[in-house]
Amino acid sequence: MNVPLLDLHPQMTLFRDQILDAVTSVIDSTRYILGSEVSGFEEEVAAYCGTRFGVGVSSGTDALLVSLMALGIGPGDLVLTTPYTFFATMGSILRVGARPVFADIEPGTMNIDPGEVERILEADRAGQQRIRAMLPVHLFGQCADMGRLLQLADRYRIPVIEDAAQAIGAQFPLVEDTSVTWKRAGAMGTLGCFSFFPSKNLGGIGDGGMVVTSDAELDRILRSCRNHGAEPKYYHARIGGNFRLDPIQAVVLSIKLPHLEEWHRARRRNAGLYRELFSRAGLTDNPVVLPAEAYRDVKGADNANYHIYNQFVIRVPERDALRRFLQDNGIGCEIYYPLCLHQQACLEPLGYGSQSFPVAEQAARESLALPIFPELQQEQIAYVVDKISEFF
Numbered sequence: 001m002n003v004p005l006l007d008l009h010p011q012m013t014l015f016r017d018q019i020l021d022a023v024t025s026v027i028d029s030t031r032y033i034l035g036s037e038v039s040g041f042e043e044e045v046a047a048y049c050g051t052r053f054g055v056g057v058s059s060g061t062d063a064l065l066v067s068l069m070a071l072g073i074g075p076g077d078l079v080l081t082t083p084y085t086f087f088a089t090m091g092s093i094l095r096v097g098a099r100p101v102f103a104d105i106e107p108g109t110m111n112i113d114p115g116e117v118e119r120i121l122e123a124d125r126a127g128q129q130r131i132r133a134m135l136p137v138h139l140f141g142q143c144a145d146m147g148r149l150l151q152l153a154d155r156y157r158i159p160v161i162e163d164a165a166q167a168i169g170a171q172f173p174l175v176e177d178t179s180v181t182w183k184r185a186g187a188m189g190t191l192g193c194f195s196f197f198p199s200k201n202l203g204g205i206g207d208g209g210m211v212v213t214s215d216a217e218l219d220r221i222l223r224s225c226r227n228h229g230a231e232p233k234y235y236h237a238r239i240g241g242n243f244r245l246d247p248i249q250a251v252v253l254s255i256k257l258p259h260l261e262e263w264h265r266a267r268r269r270n271a272g273l274y275r276e277l278f279s280r281a282g283l284t285d286n287p288v289v290l291p292a293e294a295y296r297d298v299k300g301a302d303n304a305n306y307h308i309y310n311q312f313v314i315r316v317p318e319r320d321a322l323r324r325f326l327q328d329n330g331i332g333c334e335i336y337y338p339l340c341l342h343q344q345a346c347l348e349p350l351g352y353g354s355q356s357f358p359v360a361e362q363a364a365r366e367s368l369a370l371p372i373f374p375e376l377q378q379e380q381i382a383y384v385v386d387k388i389s390e391f392f
């Protein structure tokens, strides 16, 4: 049996005619930059997330970049983030001339550890006070502990940029006045960043991204930053770049957005089936550690996207041997991520490599992502678990 890590054909086939019509109408209109398609999609995403504004940009990476630019972060500034994420999280910090400061992750969710964040912010306050923002990542589709992170951001008076590239629509149980409100990823911090890279839960037919916010002033600055810092046209009080979302991507994403909830449900159903089969095979906890679902027992979780499973990441010793075995048996799987950010060669001149973040480093040695896309068949999931069983 062949089980790809991700198969985009089912969605492409389902929307092919609609997409061709919508793209054709953009082509026929000859309006190829921004316009009503982009602003319409921005409003749809903002409404979905529960923010006042959405600003369409060219990628998730550029969403992070314009967010840092809009907050005026640059040389001499530090940004607190996780060492265990996709490179773009840190790349955007370095590109504005700032430096990352890493806080190790929690072993369960593999998201940034609020205890570490507090320790580092406290030390920064007692010292140079250079940390200008917090950039947590909602890894694999589950929110970082935003309750505690927002409290700390508030206490130390720094803005929070959520890297929600893998988590559009994921929800976190925020306690407000003693009652729990399930808030969407991206809508809790100062700014929230999404990616529409084809492998994300909401994927375009190319690159795309968005920043959401409820701050009108930041919305205005973001719009200017994505368009060379112009405000109005041809007047540049600041330096931005060309970071605009393409209307062709916007119309495709508008067609797909109404189906996003149903795809989240399908991904969660697949995750549930993995759990059941792994447990039946007697593999859970040892040797296979299943992804933690940190918020599944909180009030209201039954109706909430406490995990949207952009990736279903198990942890195993002998990860590399298992990966080869699965690939030899026609099963697609991937390592997210083989190196932590502080271990990347491009940081070598900056000397981060000598730092150590033991929890993140262990995650990088043990993590393996299995197929989880919405259209995955039950037999395929059963086959994956059978093969893992056979391996052990």
Ligand SMILES: *Cc1c(COP(=O)(O)O)cnc(C)c1O
Pocket: 059, 060, 061, 062, 085, 086, 088, 089, 137, 163, 165, 166, 194, 195, 196, 197, 207, 208, 209
């Ligand atoms: C995908 C991703 C990005 C970057 O998004 P692009 O659209 O590919 O530029 C940033 N951060 C994380 C955590 C991601 O997974």
